Amino acid sequence: MTKYGSFPGARPRRLRTTPAMRRMVAEHRLHPADLILPAFVREGISEPVPISAMPGVVQHTRDTLRKAAVEAVEAGVGGIMLFGVPEDAKKDAAGTVGTDPDGILQVAIRDVRAEVGDDLVIMSDLCLDEYTDHGHCGVLDAGGRVDNDATLERYAEMAQVQADAGVHVVGPSGMMDGQVGVIRDALDQTGHEDVSILAYTVKYSSAFFGPFREAVGSSLKGDRKTYQQDPANLRESLRELALDLEEGADMVMVKPALPYLDVLAKIADEVDVPVAAYQISGEYAMVEAAAEKGWIDRDKAILETLTGIKRAGANMILTYWATEAARGL
Numbered sequence: 001m002t003k004y005g006s007f008p009g010a011r012p013r014r015l016r017t018t019p020a021m022r023r024m025v026a027e028h029r030l031h032p033a034d035l036i037l038p039a040f041v042r043e044g045i046s047e048p049v050p051i052s053a054m055p056g057v058v059q060h061t062r063d064t065l066r067k068a069a070v071e072a073v074e075a076g077v078g079g080i081m082l083f084g085v086p087e088d089a090k091k092d093a094a095g096t097v098g099t100d101p102d103g104i105l106q107v108a109i110r111d112v113r114a115e116v117g118d119d120l121v122i123m124s125d126l127c128l129d130e131y132t133d134h135g136h137c138g139v140l141d142a143g144g145r146v147d148n149d150a151t152l153e154r155y156a157e158m159a160q161v162q163a164d165a166g167v168h169v170v171g172p173s174g175m176m177d178g179q180v181g182v183i184r185d186a187l188d189q190t191g192h193e194d195v196s197i198l199a200y201t202v203k204y205s206s207a208f209f210g211p212f213r214e215a216v217g218s219s220l221k222g223d224r225k226t227y228q229q230d231p232a233n234l235r236e237s238l239r240e241l242a243l244d245l246e247e248g249a250d251m252v253m254v255k256p257a258l259p260y261l262d263v264l265a266k267i268a269d270e271v272d273v274p275v276a277a278y279q280i281s282g283e284y285a286m287v288e289a290a291a292e293k294g295w296i297d298r299d300k301a302i303l304e305t306l307t308g309i310k311r312a313g314a315n316m317i318l319t320y321w322a323t324e325a326a327r328g329l
Contacts, residue, residue: 028311030303032076032326036123036276036318040215041065042085043104053211054281055288057320059085065108066115068323075326079121081171081318082108083215084130094139095131099157103131106165113166123169123198124162126183128154137174137227146227148176155179156186163192171253173200175227181247198276199249202237202263204229208256208282215281237263241270249273251316256280258305261312268313277314279305284320299328 015025040059042049048058060068069080084105090097097103105124112122128151129137138151151174159170170187172179180199187195205228229236237254244252252271254264255278268275287305291298302321309317319325 028307030306030310030325030329032329033078034310034314034316035077035306035322035326036079036081036121036316037068037072037077037322038081038083038278038318038320039065039068040083040085041104041108043090044087051211051215053214053285054320055285055292057215057284059215062108062111066111069112069116069120072323072326073116073119075323076329077120077322077326078316079123079169080112081123081125082112082167083125084108085215086131091131091133093133095128095154098128098131099154099161101161101164103161105130106161109162109165109167118168121168122166123171124165124167126155126158126162126170126172127174128158129174138176146176148178148227151176152178152182156182159183159186159195160190160192163187163190163195167195169196169198169251171198171200173203173255175200175203175229177243178247180244180249184248196250197248198251198253199244200255201241201244201249201252202229202254202260202267204231204256204260206231206256206259206280206282208259208280211281211285231259234263234266237267238270241267245271245273251276253278253318254314256283257309257314257317258283261308264309264312264314274315275313276316276318277309277312278318279309279320281320303328 016022042059045061048060048064051057072080082105086097086104109124127137129135136146138146139154141147155172162170172183180197183197241252251274253276254260254267257277257279264277287301290296302325306317306325
């Protein structure tokens with residue numbers, strides 16, 4: 001016979017007994033509006049082009065991008081982050097097509113804004129890497145290094161043309177020192193005070209970016225270690241955070257997500273602005289590849305990874321599963 005008062009008196013398992021009980025006491029919940037869909041639009045194609053390393057993700061035509069935006073709205077997704085993929089022949093050392101009002105990204109912004117209006121937060125990647133023939137995120141100096149200050153001038157131009165096209169939020173991802181301040185000034189001086197900046201505050205030089213290079217048709221020669229952050233460092237991220245906030249960032253981002261959940265949690269604890277995390281191409285590819293092999297349950301793994309990012313402190317999550325996950329939620 002069991003004695004009253006015997007161990008254990010506290011039984012946490014009582015709150016795990018049924019699905020309804022677990023749902024009621026859940027500490028964190030994903031919502032479709034938390035999710036942002038990264039999308040690639042490629043110039044000069046008539047049909048979507050599958051990205052081999054990212055099963056289920058494509059380089060969109062202008063028409064299929066509009067359709068993807070509508071589907072995202074219908075699923076309740078919060079936003080869409082647009083990346084332009086120009087024709088190779090249009091790339092040059094200065095990434096000129098990135099500041100052409102008729103460049104592929106600016107055209108895509110206008111397309112999506114015309115299709116969904118303000119029903120979806122339209123975001124744009126503000127960086128030169130897709131448009132340069134060397135694949136770096138900025139212009140190069142005579143020694144072949146990325147010239148920080150010359151690149152800032154290009155970013156100011158990009159901010160203006162993207163805002164003119166109708167974007168709600170610009171996402172400067174190049175990791176140039178001072179980029180947020182220069183972009184804020186450029187937007188304010190051209191009558192775009194209402195355009196927000198989602199600062200890529202923490203962006204590590206990561207092996208998990210591999211599939212993304214295919215997605216944007218990257219021409220990269222070398223690496224980006226002189227401007228993206230060293231994976232060994234955390235305090236450096238807090239310094240970047242302080243600088244971005246001082247320069248006027250409206251929101252901040254940690255990228256990648258899963259390998260840097262400790263950094264995400266630290267950033268989230270430090271700020272009073274919204275925090276985003278980007279579940280990048282390599283994270284997506286790993287889950288899809290393992291699921292294809294039958295090694296993991298795909299749907300459960302997707303939800304678990306997104307919940308983990310949310311639990312670590314992200315208010316918003318950029319994920320290639322955004323529309324699919326939103327429908328499931």
